[in-house]
Structures are given as C-alpha cells and as structure tokens.
Amino acid sequence: MFIPLHDRNALKHIKRQYVTLGLIAANVITYAVSTLLPDAAYELGVYGIGFIPAVVFDFAELDPSLVLVPDGATYITYAFLHGSWLHLGSNMLFLWVFGDNVEDAMGHFKFLFFYLACAAAGALMHGLVMPASQAPLIGASGAVAGVVSAYLMLHPKVRVWVLVLMRFPLPLPAFVPLILWVGQQFVMLLIDGDSNVSWGAHVGGILAGILLVLVLRRPGVPLFDRAIVTPKAVETIRAPTETMATGPWAPRGGSTMTAGRETSGTPPAGKSPHWGR
Secondary structure, eight states: OEEEEEEOOOOSSOSSOHHHHHHHHHHHHHHHHHHHSOHHHHHHHHHHHSBOHHHHTTSSOOOGGGOOSOGGGHHHHGGGOOSSHHHHHHHHHHHHHHHHHHHHHHOHHHHHHHHHHHHHHHHHHHHHHSTTOOSOEESSHHHHHHHHHHHHHHOTTSEEEEEETTTEEEEEETHHHHHHHHHHHHHHHHHOTTSSSOHHHHHHHHHHHHHHHHHHSOTTOOSTTSOEEOOTTSOOOOOTTOOOOOSSEEOOOOOOOOOOOOEEOOOSTTOOOOOOO
C-alpha cells in the first residue's frame, strides 16, 4: 500500500534513539549471521527460537534436538529472526521512521519493554488465531505494528513522506496512511485467515501498542498532537522587544508505511507458512 520514507518530528526528550538503533542492529546482525549458516543450522534456529503455537499450547511436542530456548521465551525470540532481506528491511524501515519518536515519548527503558511486550502480544494473538499451527512464526512485525499504533496515538498530525504505490512520494498527515494500514490488518484477519500471512500477529501488536502507550508515555506527553510540553532541558530565549507567555505549554510548529512482514519458518511437510505484511 505504501512505504514510509521520512518524518520531520524532532526528538524532544532524548538526544538519540539508542534503543531503536540497538534493536535495528540486533535484527540486522542476527539475519546476517543466519545467512552464513548451512540450511540445516538455519532450520534449527527457526524451530529453536521461532514461536510455534502447537508447542507453546501443548498440542504438540518439539523434537528435543530442536529445542534451543524454553517455550515461553519464544514469545520474544521469534521477533529477532527474519526470512529474507526484504522481510527484514521492511520491518526495520518502519522501526527507523516511527520508533525514535515513540522512544522519545517513553524513554529508553520503557520503550524497550514496550517493544518486547508488543512482540509477545503479536505472538499470543497469532497463537489464539491458529492454536494448532506447527509452523514457526518469525519476524518483528508484531513489535513494529505496536510501534506504528503508538505513533498514531501520539502524532497523527505530523506529516510523513510516504511512497504510494511504490512510485509516488507524498507528504501526508500520519493518520492517513497509518489508519489505512491498521484497518487493513483487521480486515485481512477477518477475510484471509488461512493465508500464510500472520495477520493475527499484526493485530496483536497493534492492540498492545494502543494500550501500552497510554500508560508508558512520559508524564505530560500528550496524545493526538494536542500540545507539546517543552522539556525542562530546553531553555527559552526571550527577545528583548517581545513579551512571551509564561507556562509550560508551547505552540507546536509545523512539521513536515507495504508494512513490516511477519513470516514463519519453513514448516514440516504439509504445514503452510505464515507471512506478514
């Protein structure tokens, strides 16, 4: 549908988005290492750290030789393994464009918790939709979907440059492409439940992002771009010939997402993989 390119939404509370950059680096390094592995070793990784609903919900048992982490840990570990450079790149592009401002609104540690919680919520929803699936789920789309919905809650009016239909760059208010993307995930979950795309993981991440941003954002950080609180670290310079209003509120200046994919690893014969968008 669209590809996010850039937003002009300056950081207000942090100097740099260290967690966002760290998550991108972790995903890129993990995938780069996986490309160097033999196919058998990569398959071991997919089954060993991928989220397999039938195993987690005790409908099936994973061969002991494939177990790398406890079942409960796969609610998070699956989000750090991707099936292709395109799969990885689409997820990381969304995280790059939208993650910094969500991290800014929450702070570093809360944002890390938020990201991992959205990944877990995506896995849980995928499991609830397909509880007997033996195909491993991998990819960061659940977590990234949470970042997208949190950004929508925080900055719907900020203009985001998006590439529409893969060819037309347009600056649009964030709520236009993001609401369309969020709506698409819910519609596809209802009408395309047998697809190899894990729409459930996307929806789980979206719902978690909406709920968690309400409680994890910094005190005083507003929703829906209603107002911007000037951080204490920013000093206001008064012009000698002007009279300036006092108080913590400052007027907001003008500011000038195909989605991340969720894929499953190669399933056993007869099992359909799940891809995200």
